[in-house]
Amino acid sequence: MTIIDGKQTAQKIRQELTEQVQQIKANGGKVPHLAAVLVGNDTASETYVRNKVKDCEQVGFNSTLVRLDESISEEELLNEVHKLNNNSDVDGFIVQLPLPKHINDEKITFAIKAEKDVDGFHPVNVGRMAKGLPSYVAATPLGIMQLLERYQIKTEGKHCVVIGRSDIVGTPMSLLMSRKSNPGNSTVTICHSRTKNMAEITREADILIAAIGKAHFVTADMVKEGAVVIDVGINRVDAPERPRGYKLVGDVHFEAVAEKCSYITPVPGGVGPMTRAALLYNAMLAAKKEIHP
Secondary structure (H helix, E strand, C coil), rough: CCCCCCHHHHHHHHHHHHHHHHHHHHHCCCEEEEEEEEEEEEEHHHHHHHHHHHHHHHHHCCCCCCCECCCCEEEEEEEEHHHHCCCCCCEEEECCCCCCCCHHHHHHHEEEEEEEEHHHHHCHHHHHHCCCCCCCCCCCHHHCCCCCCHCCCCCCCEEEEECCCCCCCHHHHHHHCCCHHHHHHHEEEEEEECCCHHHHHCCCEEEEECCCCCCEEEEEHCCCCCCEEEECCCEEEEEEEEEEEEEECCEEEEHHHHCCCCEECCCCCCHHHHHHHHHHHHHHHHCCCCCCC
16 A cells, blocks of 8 residues: 655645746746735635745745735625736736635636636636646646656546545546546546445445545445545544644545555645645646646
8 A cells, every 4th residue: 555645746846846937037037926815814715825825935936915805895806806817927816715705706716817717717727628628727636637647546447436526626536537648548437415325336446536525434345455545635623632622634534444545645645735736837837828828
C-alpha cells in the first residue's frame, strides 16, 4: 500500500511554477497576477484565501485580495467582479464561496469572464472540459488528475466509481476520468445520496473517489482489495484531547480501508494541498493565455 503524498506533490508543482516565473522575469515578461474576492469573515474562507496569498508569494506571483463587507449588495459585488474583469493586469481571479445568503452564487460565478475564471466554474470552461478542449478545470479535480498522473496510476480500462455529484468535484471528476486521455479512459459510475446498494457498486471499483462530505462514510467492506482510493472529504469531528477540540478526517475511514488499498490519499495531506496547487497552475495558464488566447 502506497500513501499518496499530496503535500509533497503540491510542493513539487509550486517549485515548477517558481522556475517558470523566474524564466518569465528573465525574459522581461509579465508576472502572473491572481486576485481573490473575500466577502464577509467566514473562518474557513479566511484560512483558504490567506493560504492562496501565501502560495502566490511562494511561487513569485503577484496577488490581490479584495475584502468586502458581508452586507454588500449583489449589485455592488457584481461591480467588483466587473472591475476585475476589466483590469488588464489581473490574469485570473476567484470569488471565494460560499457567499452570504442574500447573494446568488451562480449569478456571481457566471459574471466572471471565462478567460479569467481560474476556478473553472464558468459554463464555458465546464463545456470546454466536457468536449475535451483546453480549459480551466476546477481545482480539486485537476489536483486529483495530477496525483494520478504523477504517481503513474493506470486508469485506462479501469472501473472508476465517484461518490458525490457536486458541480465542483463529483461531476467534473466523472467527466475527466471518462475522457479519451491519460489519466482517463476509465469506465465511470457515479453514486450519490439516492443510489441503492452503494456498497455493491463501490466494491467493483478499481479507483474509488469519495467526495460526499460525510466523515468516515467509506468503510472497509465498501472497498475491494487492491483498489486506489482518493479521499476528497475534509470533515471536522470532535476530539476533546486535541488543543482545538476537533480533528480533520476524510470521507474514508482511513485506518480500516488503507490496508486493503494499493494507493490511498490521507486526510489531511492528500487532495487538499493539491487543490491549492492546481489553482496556481490555472493562474499560470491564464497568464500565458493558453486556454483562451
